[in-house]
Amino acid sequence: xxxxxxxxxxxxxxxxxxxxxxxxxxxxxxxxxxxxxxxxxxxxxxxxxxxxxxxxxxxxxxxxxxxxxxxxxxxxxxxxxxxxxxxxxxxxxxxxxxxxxxxxxxxxxxxxxxxxxxxxxxxxxxxxxxxxxxxxxxxxxxxxxxxxxxxxxxxxxxxxxxxxxxxxxxxxxxxxxxxxxxxxxxxxxxxxxxxxxxxxxxxxxxxxxxxxxxxxxxxxxxxxxxxxxxxxxxxxxxxxxxxxxxxxxxxxxxxxxxxxxxxxxxxxxxxxxxxxxxxxxxx
Amino acid sequence: xxxxxxxxxxxxxxxxxxxxxxxxxxxxxxxxxxxxxxxxxxxxxxxxxxxxxxxxxxxxxxxxxxxxxxxxxxxxxxxxxxxxxxxxxxxxxxxxxxxxxxxxxxxxxxxxxxxxxxxxxxxxxxxxxxxxxxxxxxxxxxxxxxxxxxxxxxxxxxxxxxxxxxxxxxxxxxxxxxxxxxxxxxxxxxxxxxxxxxxxxxxxxxxxxxxxxxxxxxxxxxxxxxxxxxxxxxxxxxxxxxxxxxxxxxxxxxxxxxxxxxxxxxxxxxxxxxxxxxxxxxx
Numbered sequence: 001x002x003x004x005x006x007x008x009x010x011x012x013x014x015x016x017x018x019x020x021x022x023x024x025x026x027x028x029x030x031x032x033x034x035x036x037x038x039x040x041x042x043x044x045x046x047x048x049x050x051x052x053x054x055x056x057x058x059x060x061x062x063x064x065x066x067x068x069x070x071x072x073x074x075x076x077x078x079x080x081x082x083x084x085x086x087x088x089x090x091x092x093x094x095x096x097x098x099x100x101x102x103x104x105x106x107x108x109x110x111x112x113x114x115x116x117x118x119x120x121x122x123x124x125x126x127x128x129x130x131x132x133x134x135x136x137x138x139x140x141x142x143x144x145x146x147x148x149x150x151x152x153x154x155x156x157x158x159x160x161x162x163x164x165x166x167x168x169x170x171x172x173x174x175x176x177x178x179x180x181x182x183x184x185x186x187x188x189x190x191x192x193x194x195x196x197x198x199x200x201x202x203x204x205x206x207x208x209x210x211x212x213x214x215x216x217x218x219x220x221x222x223x224x225x226x227x228x229x230x231x232x233x234x235x236x237x238x239x240x241x242x243x244x245x246x247x248x249x250x251x252x253x254x255x256x257x258x259x260x261x262x263x264x265x266x267x268x269x270x271x272x273x274x275x276x277x278x279x280x281x282x283x
Numbered sequence: 284x285x286x287x288x289x290x291x292x293x294x295x296x297x298x299x300x301x302x303x304x305x306x307x308x309x310x311x312x313x314x315x316x317x318x319x320x321x322x323x324x325x326x327x328x329x330x331x332x333x334x335x336x337x338x339x340x341x342x343x344x345x346x347x348x349x350x351x352x353x354x355x356x357x358x359x360x361x362x363x364x365x366x367x368x369x370x371x372x373x374x375x376x377x378x379x380x381x382x383x384x385x386x387x388x389x390x391x392x393x394x395x396x397x398x399x400x401x402x403x404x405x406x407x408x409x410x411x412x413x414x415x416x417x418x419x420x421x422x423x424x425x426x427x428x429x430x431x432x433x434x435x436x437x438x439x440x441x442x443x444x445x446x447x448x449x450x451x452x453x454x455x456x457x458x459x460x461x462x463x464x465x466x467x468x469x470x471x472x473x474x475x476x477x478x479x480x481x482x483x484x485x486x487x488x489x490x491x492x493x494x495x496x497x498x499x500x501x502x503x504x505x506x507x508x509x510x511x512x513x514x515x516x517x518x519x520x521x522x523x524x525x526x527x528x529x530x531x532x533x534x535x536x537x538x539x540x541x542x543x544x545x546x547x548x549x550x551x552x553x554x555x556x557x558x559x560x561x562x563x564x565x566x
Contacts, residue, residue, distance in 0.1 A: 059511065060348060060349075061344070061345075061348070062344075062345040062346050062348055062508075062510070063345050065343060065344070065345055066343075108391030108392070108394050108395045108411055109391065109395070111391050111411050112391045112392070115413075125410065126410070126411045126412070127408065127409070127410050127411065128391055128394050128409045128410065128411040129409070130398075202503065202504075202505070203503065204497075204498065204501040204502060204503045204504075205498040205501065207494060207498075207504055207507065208491070208494045208495060208497070208498030209498075211490060211491045211494060212491060214487075214491070215487065215488040215490075215491030215492075218487040218488065219487060220485065220486070220487045221485075221487075221490055221509075222485075223509055224490065224507060224508070224509045224521075225345075225507070225508045225509065226504075226506055226507050226508065227345075228342065238507075
C-alpha cells in the first residue's frame with residue numbers, strides 16, 4: 001500500500017499487532033507504538049497517525065470488548081481486517097538453556113494461553129507484564145540471563161534473542177482477528193464484510209425481527225454476539241458482521257430496515273474480507 | 284439446600300467460585316477445591332462430587348469458551364446459575380502499609396481487570412499465579428510482608444489477612460455468571476432459563492431460521508453468540524440461552540424445531556433463573 005503511512009498499534013516493536021499492521025498496510029509503513037488501545041484510537045482520530053490496528057477477537061478468548069467499547073466511543077471506521085495465527089515462542093538470551101530459566105515474563109493473556117506448557121517448567125516464577133514483545137526487550141536490556149519471555153518469533157528476531165521453544169501455546173488453533181481503523185470509510189472491491197453494533201430493549205422476537213433484515217435479502221452473517229448493556233438492565237447490545245458492502249443496494253436496504261427495528265444502530269464500516277487464519281492453520 | 288452436598292469448584296478456598304457455590308447450595312455444603320475446570324467436570328461426572336460450580340461468562344471478558352467446550356465434552360447438565368459481582372481487594376499481612384508493597388500476585392484475569400489501579404502503584408512488580416485466593420494463601424504461608432494479592436474480601440477474611448484497598452478493579456460493572464453442574468437435569472419451578480448449543484453450515488438465513496423456532500413462540504432470548512467451529516472452516520457453533528423451561532410444551536416444541544434446522548443441537552438443561560448482578564450493582 002501507500003508509502004510512509006503512519007500506523008498506530010498497541011505495544012512495543014515486535015508485538016503481534018505490528019505483524020498485523022505490516023500484513024494490512026505493507027512493509028513501507030512507519031510503525032507508531034502506543035501504550036494503550038485508547039491511545040491508538042486517539043492517535044488516529046486526532047490525525048497523528050493515518051491508521052490504527054487493534055485486535056478485535058481471539059479464537060480462544062473471544063471478543064475483545066474493550067475495543068468494541070472504543071469503536072462506539074470514537075468516530076472512526078473499520079477499513080480492513082487481518083486474521084493472524086498466534087504462535088507463541090519462549091525467548092531468552094542466546095546461549096541460555098531451558099534449565100537456567102527461573103522467571104518467565106509476558107502479557108497475562110499470553111501467559112494464560114501457555115498455562116499447561118508453563119506448568120511443565122519446574123521451579124519457574126511467572127511474571128505478568130504489559131505486553132509480549134516488551135518483555136523480550138526488557139530481559140534483553142536488563143541482561144536477565146535467568147529469564148525468558150513469551151512473544152512472537154518476530155520479537156525474538158527484532159531484539160536479537162534466541163527461541164528456546166516454538167508453538168509454546170496450549171492450543172494450536174489460536175488466532176486473533178485484527179481490524180484497521182481510519183478516519184474515513186472505504187469502498188471495498190471484491191469480497192467485502194461490514195461490521196455494526198445495534199441495541200434494543202429485550203423482548204421476544206427483537207433479534208429475530210432485526211435479523212430478518214439480512215435473511216430476507218440472503219445476506220450471510222459471519223458474527224453475532226449479544227452483550228448486556230452496562231447499567232441498563234435487560235437491554236442488550238449486539239455485535240454483528242455480515243458478508244457484503246454498503247456500496248451494494250441490498251446491504252444498504254438491510255441496514256435501513258435494521259434502523260427501523262432497533263433503538264440504536266452504529267455502522268463501523270465496510271472493508272475487504274480477509275481469508276480465515278484457521279483455514280491455513282488446519283490445511 | 285440439602286446438607287452435606289459435596290460441591291467441586293476450581294481454585295483454593297476463598298475463590299470467587301466458592302462464593303458462588305455457597306450462594307447456590309447454601310452454607311452447609313462440603314466444598315471440594317479442584318486444580319482445573321476439567322477436574323471440576325470430572326469430579327461430578329465420576330461421582331466424587333454431587334455438583335460442580337464454574338464461571339461461564341464475565342461482563343468485561345465475555346464468554347469463558349473453555350467451560351463451553353467442557354460442557355460439550357462431558358455428559359452433565361446445568362442445574363442452576365448465579366451472578367456474582369466481582370469486587371477485587373488488594374490484600375496484605377496485617378500492619379503492612381501500601382508503601383511497603385513491592386510485588387502483587389494474582390490470576391492473570393484479575394491482574395488484567397486491575398490494570399489501571401496497578402499502574403498507580405509505583406515500583407511494584409506484578410506476578411501472575413494460578414488463582415486469586417491461592418495468592419493470598421501463598422503470601423500468608425511464606426510470610427511475604429512486602430507482597431500483596433488481589434482476591435475477594437472472603438479470601439482476606441479466610442486467611443486472616445488485611446484489606447489495603449477495596450474496589451481495586453478498574454470497572455465497577457464487573458460481574459461473573461456461574462453455573463451449577465449436575466449429573467441429572469432438574470425441573471425448575473418459577474422463572475426458568477434454558478441453555479443450549481447448536482451448529483450448522485453457515486449459509487444465508489441459517490441463524491434466522493433457527494431463531495424463528497423461538498420468535499414464533501414468543502420465547503425471549505437472553506444470550507446468543509456465534510463462534511467459528513475449530514478446524515471446520517465456515518461452520519459455526521452458537522451458544523443460546525432462552526427464558527423458559529423444557530417442562531413447558533412451547534419450549535420443547537421450539538427445541539424440536541431447532542433440531543430440524545441445525546446439524547447439531549445439545550441442550551445443557553433448564554434451571555431457575557437468577558437475578559442479574561448488575562441490577563443490584565447499579566441500583
